[in-house]
Amino acid sequence: MESSAERDGDTDRDDGVGTRERIIRAASRLMQRQGYDGTGIKQIAQEAGAALASVYHFFPGGKKELAVAAIQRGEEEFADELRVAFDQEEDPAEAIVLCTRRLAEGLRASDWVDGCPVTSTALGSASRADDIQRAAASAFAHWRDLVLDRLLRAGVDADAAHDLAHTVISTLEGAELAAQVSRDATPLHAAGRHLAQLIRLAQGTPARS
Amino acid sequence: MESSAERDGDTDRDDGVGTRERIIRAASRLMQRQGYDGTGIKQIAQEAGAALASVYHFFPGGKKELAVAAIQRGEEEFADELRVAFDQEEDPAEAIVLCTRRLAEGLRASDWVDGCPVTSTALGSASRADDIQRAAASAFAHWRDLVLDRLLRAGVDADAAHDLAHTVISTLEGAELAAQVSRDATPLHAAGRHLAQLIRLAQGTPARS
Numbered sequence: 001m002e003s004s005a006e007r008d009g010d011t012d013r014d015d016g017v018g019t020r021e022r023i024i025r026a027a028s029r030l031m032q033r034q035g036y037d038g039t040g041i042k043q044i045a046q047e048a049g050a051a052l053a054s055v056y057h058f059f060p061g062g063k064k065e066l067a068v069a070a071i072q073r074g075e076e077e078f079a080d081e082l083r084v085a086f087d088q089e090e091d092p093a094e095a096i097v098l099c100t101r102r103l104a105e106g107l108r109a110s111d112w113v114d115g116c117p118v119t120s121t122a123l124g125s126a127s128r129a130d131d132i133q134r135a136a137a138s139a140f141a142h143w144r145d146l147v148l149d150r151l152l153r154a155g156v157d158a159d160a161a162h163d164l165a166h167t168v169i170s171t172l173e174g175a176e177l178a179a180q181v182s183r184d185a186t187p188l189h190a191a192g193r194h195l196a197q198l199i200r201l202a203q204g205t206p207a208r209s
Numbered sequence: 210m211e212s213s214a215e216r217d218g219d220t221d222r223d224d225g226v227g228t229r230e231r232i233i234r235a236a237s238r239l240m241q242r243q244g245y246d247g248t249g250i251k252q253i254a255q256e257a258g259a260a261l262a263s264v265y266h267f268f269p270g271g272k273k274e275l276a277v278a279a280i281q282r283g284e285e286e287f288a289d290e291l292r293v294a295f296d297q298e299e300d301p302a303e304a305i306v307l308c309t310r311r312l313a314e315g316l317r318a319s320d321w322v323d324g325c326p327v328t329s330t331a332l333g334s335a336s337r338a339d340d341i342q343r344a345a346a347s348a349f350a351h352w353r354d355l356v357l358d359r360l361l362r363a364g365v366d367a368d369a370a371h372d373l374a375h376t377v378i379s380t381l382e383g384a385e386l387a388a389q390v391s392r393d394a395t396p397l398h399a400a401g402r403h404l405a406q407l408i409r410l411a412q413g414t415p416a417r418s
Contacts, residue, residue: 035333038246113336122390123329124244127322136390166387166399171376174383178375181331181345190375194407201406 020058022048028070032117036067036126061131067121068135074117075139082146092147092154093196093203096168100192103176104185115180116173143169156202164202168195229267231257237279241326245276245335270340276330277344283326284348291355301356301363302405302412305377309401312385313394324389325382352378365411373411377404 026048030039041063045052059065081102089095106114122136144165151161175191235257239248250272254261268274290311298304315323331345353374360370384400 033334033336035244035246037244038334115332115336119386119390120332123324123332125242125247127242127324127389133390133392137392140387140390163399163402166396167380167384167403170383170387170396170400171380172383173386174379174381175376177328177382177386178349178379180336181328181342181349183342183346187375187379190372191379193372194376197407197410198403201410 019048019050019054023050023055023058023066024069024073027066028073028117028121031067031070031121032074032115033113033120035120035124036063036122036132037124039063041066064126064129064131067126067129067132070121071118071132071135071139074121075135075142077117078139079142079146082143086146086150092150093199095150096147096172096195096199097192099172100175100188100195103172104179104188107176107179107188108185112180112183116176119173119177140169140173151199151202154199154203156199160202164198167198171195228257228259228263232259232264232267232275233278233282236275237282237326237330240276240279240330241283241324242322242329244329244333245272245331245341246333248272250275273335273338273340276335276338276341279330280327280341280344280348283330284344284351286326287348288351288355291352295355295359301359302408304359305381305404305408306401308381309384309397309404312381313388313397316385316388316397317394321389321392325385328382328386349378349382360408360411363408363412365408369411373407376407380404 023044027039027044030044030047041055042052044066045055048055055066056062059069061068081099085095085099085102086092089098118136118139122132126132147168148161148165151164152158156164171191171194175187178187179185232253236248236253239253239256250264251261253275254264257264264275265271268278270277290308294304294308294311295301298307327345327348331341335341356377357370357374360373361367365373380400380403384396387396388394
């Protein structure tokens with residue numbers, strides 16, 4: 001938590017870690033809502049309560065470097081959500097259903113504005129920047145690995161688990177997007193049921209409809 | 210097809226329909242690659258070979274109105290792809306597999322740049338513009354209806370078909386995005402196999418793995 005003095009005005013905190021963290025947080029939130037192209041570096045500085053010079057001090061690569069940091073932050077946040085769900089639900093099918101429910105709650109709480117921060121940052125002109133594209137690809141790969149690991153531990157055959165990890169992440173991503181665009185959680189709830197069905201099939205346990 | 214004379218310079222064709230169509234095509238292609246925020250109305254005019262005044266003549270609502278037209282164009286294009294796949298493959302599961310293959314071919318052919326035009330246009334700051342959000346929601350709903358209709362004709366129970374139509378579109382969307390971001394068609398191929406499995410399950414025919 002920041003004190004109100006820390007948030008006031010454009011003066012930086014003298015604690016370097018704090019300023020850098022505030023800049024990443026601001027870049028991540030702004031690019032999540034406005035995309036890479038819709039977000040300016042001045043706005044990031046303003047939102048972070050940091051001087052523009054500080055932003056360039058911590059991120060000499062400017063907006064592209066900030067986008068990479070924002071994507072890495074988004075990667076960590078969703079990786080944490082996945083880990084929490086897998087910790088709370090031993091059954092991977094139930095854990096994924098829980099995940100879709102949390103994504104729906106998050107979207108609704110933000111009035112359908114805060115979708116996937118990685119996607120919104122990596123699309124548009126950012127998709128042609130190699131560093132940004134690589135950061136986004138590595139976020140997807142990291143999430144897939146977490147799902148893969150859980151599926152393997154639940155006894156799913158390696159080839160099937162690899163394939164299914166792809167579809168779990170793709171479907172969560174697409175359903176979040178569909179829910180955001182439609183301002184309606186139905187796509188996420190349907191995705192949860194179908195992913196659970198696919199996971200149970202892959203485990204060789206009877207599919208519940 | 211346009212003659213080279215029609216593409217030359219900034220002069221508009223005197224045929225109003227032709228100019229409007231070129232403007233929509235340019236807006237759609239540019240927003241697909243650069244997003245709403247990364248695309249300027251001057252660039253659209255230039256790409257369309259039209260005067261800026263013509264763009265405002267046909268689209269007095271400016272960039273927002275152009276984004277709605279671009280989304281509607283993207284909606285029609287993917288609706289056509291779905292219809293063609295359903296015409297070519299009687300079995301809805303096979304038709305969806307065909308669809309994922311075509312999406313993978315399209316992405317690869319564009320060097321992983323041309324993803325879903327609706328998503329790239331509707332994200333970012335555009336997501337807070339009601340007209341744009343409604344156009345994107347209606348594109349998703351239209352695609353879902355095409356899938357729903359095909360599932361119902363294939364004997365899937367109404368509730369299950371409704372749910373499944375959501376997941377088919379969400380998964381196609383998410384897998385296209387994952388493939389684009391990873392520059393690798395694996396997510397689309399996995400999505401095809403899993404959607405086929407879910408469709409066969411819903412039809413009550415034995416699932417092939």
